[in-house]
Amino acid sequence: MKQLEHSVIALVLQAIIGLVTGDWWMGAAAGSLFFVGREHAQAEYRNIEHHYGGRRENMPWWGGMDPRVWNIKSLLDFILPSIACVAVAVAVK
16 A cells, blocks of 8 residues: 555654654644645646646646546645654654
8 A cells, every 4th residue: 555655664664753853743734745746746647647648737736636537545645744744743742
């Protein structure tokens, strides 16, 4: 299950930042936003491929947020790591 792997990676990133800086919320943001950015980029590529003839210049600036290219899996790929990181930040503080 990729979402579990993503959560572990996000938590490791959060732990590194949290232990080095003492700011577990900054670590939560980094761990979460890494996967938000990754999934957004993948959504853009799916959109380019499926709806804009494989040409980036044909896609509008908001193409990565087009609901046609988001599904439950892609949403869970960033929502679950975000929930895990927030839970750890709340528990530590």
